[in-house]
Amino acid sequence: MLKRAPSYRTLELELLEWQERELFEYFVVVSLKKKPSRNTYLPEVSYQFPKLDRPTKQMREAEERLKAIPQFCFPDAKDWLPVSEYTSETFSFMLTGEDGSRRFGYCRRLLPSGKGPRLPEVYCVISRLGCFGLFSKVLDEVERRRGISAALVYPFMRSLMESPFPAPGKTIKVKTFLPGAGNEVLELRRPMDSRLEHVDFECLFTCLSVRQLIRIFASLLLERRVIFVADKLSTLSSCSHAVVALLYPFSWQHTFIPVLPASMIDIVCCPTPFLVGLLSSSLPKLKELPVEEALMVNLGSDRFIRQMDDEDTLLPRKLQAALEQALERKNELISQDSDSDSDDECNTLNGLVSEVFIRFFVETVGHYSLFLTQSEKGERAFQREAFRKSVASKSIRRFLEVFMESQMFAGFIQDRELRKCRAKGLFEQRVEQYLEELPDTEQSGMNKFLRGLGNKMKFLHKKN
Template identity: 60%
Template sequence: KSFEFEDVVRWTAQQGCREMESRRSGLYHTRSQDSVYEDIISDVLRENPYEDIKVSPMCIPIMRSRNWTVTQRRTPCTPKLPPKPLTLRVNADRLQEVYKQSAMSHFQSSNPGTPRPPTTKPAAAYRTQRQPQYVSRIEEIFQAKRGKKRVKNQTSASRDELSGTESDPEEITKKGGSQRLVYVQSTLKRRPGYRTLERDLIQLQQQQLFQLFVVVSLRKRSPGNTYYPEITQQFPTKFEKTSRMSRETEDRLKAIPNFCFPDAQDWRPSADINSETFSFVLTGEDGTRWFGYCRKILPCGKGKRLPEVHCIISRLGCFNLFAKILEEVERRREISPALVHPFMRSVMEAPFPAPGRTITVKSFLPGSGNEELTLCRPVDSRLEHVDFESLLQCLSVSTLLQVFASLLLERRVIFIADKLGTLSRCAHSALALLYPFTWQHTFVPVLPANMLDISCSPTPFVMGALSPSLDQLLDLPIEEVLIVDLCADKFVVQMGDEDCILPSKLQAALQEVLESREEMLEHCSEDRKEDECSLSALVSEAFVRLFVELVGHYPLHIETGYNGVRELNRETFRKSHPSRGVRQFLQLFMDTQMFAGFIQDRELRKGGVKGLFEVRAAEYLASCPEPEPSGVNKFLKGL
């Protein structure tokens, strides 16, 4: 019995004059002008739930001509009914939506004037340019170490949370795992608030390029032959007392000289000193960071002289941009010190550059006339302020991975080196390995000798100290700290479990990539540009691949609550990974401030420029197979 037109028959039965006609064709009035079902042919496009059913010719109703209006002719008239119920394809639609959004957002941000690519191939947007060979080689190594297991969908993951097998033997001892969990959770309780990098950058959009420029010189103490650092010039010279930012700047003025010359007591006049560029970071009580970019030079003159440091204080972490400015400052100071302030005024008046944008600074130089300095802020700051070559020369791959694992759990780390440049470069490079995550705690790449007591802080930190300060550090009551000697490639003090933090398979894959880095670069340099085959780019790709394997599936588990706030479903996110070792690591890692800041950064960054991690994560999700239907969904798909 057909129930579709049951009420049509009932309606025609009440019409005695049309009884015979309704018996001949019960479908006649369904498409006529006086049909009560006339709204089926409407302007709303709908999907026909019976489109897969082969219709018999005897069931086709008789069509009559219809008087169309002008407005109806402008719109398509193909009838479609409501879409299929969402309950039949929740997981498939969820995956397809994430793949499509990730691919489209990257394609549109990189090519705003280009039409969208086909949605059937979401990964095609990333294949428009041929990638370096080492990218595919890194992917092959991780796939070989990981095996065929891929990220599970939300429903199946909850059933197989503890489905560890003999082929996946990663285990963390109960004692060690519980101690690490207690440490991470206690850290989060001590500092529940955090400031993310993306939030800082949003607040900086209307800020100046830098806040302060100073020249720090050495002055001789009256008794003895030792020297102390002192600010001899600064720009701007005065601050408004009513400005909160100005008061903070004045407070930091007292600490800047010690960071420019952390070893002031060891300096002596010299006639030949190589210029050196380094940096430091000042962290405020509220978590805000001020970056100090320094260039140590020997002033013009004859005979033995003391060096001086040009220092720019800014809230923007972009080393190459400010290194270029400092080179121009040195160039002008060699001609005349009077040329420095007008140039820095032009730089300060320049607009704050957005990621990937370029600004032009105009200035006058005697003998050359008006000049334009082009400053570009990179789209992705992962390779800014890093020198992975120095870090890999100082530390073996095994030691480096243990330091990296300690940083992921936000432990206290102190680097020791005999040179200021080595200490600064290695400390910054170690934190750059955390991309796309951002270190949320205290960071002092070069700690002055008279400020070593800061290392007794109970909160996480990353610090650097010169080798003469090591004995004094060992006498301080520092708890749970990792002290790394960069010159000897060894741990002076360690916890003992650094090699058991990362999942063993992914750690083995990352170690193999780093150990074969020279071979990969040799094959890459044959047909690629020099900057595309740099060591920094390869190392960054390797660590990004590790994070893609660990947390690249997080977009599948972002849910919108009743209040409209998008949050991560932590349980399904962790349980969806097929590796027991990864699940145990995520249980620790999700409680860090670094992870909380990462999720918030991604929501704030939504719709903006996509970095390397977003690109690789989208490719990773696009390569994952769609979840297989189960239960009723599988039965309906079979039909």
């Protein structure tokens, strides 16, 4: 009997799906148009490349996505009036298809050149590739060209679409022409570590204390409802993507809208788990809505607007203390390295933070592979109760009782049950190292003595 394909999203599957594709699917410019007889504005697509001209199922799905894009480019359209000055802003959003596939929208909102009060416009690139750094560089070039003439943007995007999809660690070169500068070559490099190429953890530590971050992490781990509130689109999108990345090797399975348009705010009344971001201008409306139990976080003040009051008790106590210790040591390491190049510093920060949270999962579920049994037909099955009872720590067992009921855990295990010879990811590598460290007696009893993450910093210095 054949097992059905996984119904859960996993990071590894998404990374495989990204291969063999174009660098981006389409590029749009979104502008604000005045409503008839009203002093308010509606966002509309004013330019689109390439045009959709084939009435196929894929094209119809693409048209539906295009209809949704304007409100994500201007989630605050109702608040706008013409302005004379505006500092350009970079942010992103995510579109989820009916089949569960995800596409990223990378946006640069800027004020067109001119005199007098005017409205901003958004340049948006839609891609399956989650790589904020690469597309931020693309948007820098778009903004540079737009400052001269809008006509210079479109040939550049055509050249970019004709470029090959870069493999991890590889660089592509895009030949361009700019009046006054002549022929130019733009180099775009995709990071080697695909797992972190679409996140930057620095924003989390700019907005949140370590203790608050761990409380949010715990709430997401148990699939609660979480709402981020901030003044800037860039803050919402960066922090939302970063906090979800902390869940690796698990994947958030529920509603995820980094920047929720004001017109869709009723979503926060949904009884199912979600992670959404709201601009501060929507806060009065949010407080009026009958929102069920949720953690509301003000990213501007590092305070909880609303909480459940049990956030400090969700994780195993010793592991939570170890997480805090390791992250505080992270701050020391980064401050000691403050003279280094900023990009390298950010990469170091990403690696450090990632390894700290991976270590948490290694300590709690790293023994899962010991409880995957295989039948004569080659089918693998997970022994749930044996897995949980093998843990000596009572606090970890209590945590697992709840966490093992989550869709994240179900997706993780289902993916491992269906695997044949797929390459091992970073988590599996760290698990192997962890199991090799344990004495034979400890492997059979599992975690008889829980060692704090704060004393296991050697993992943070390993080169992947």
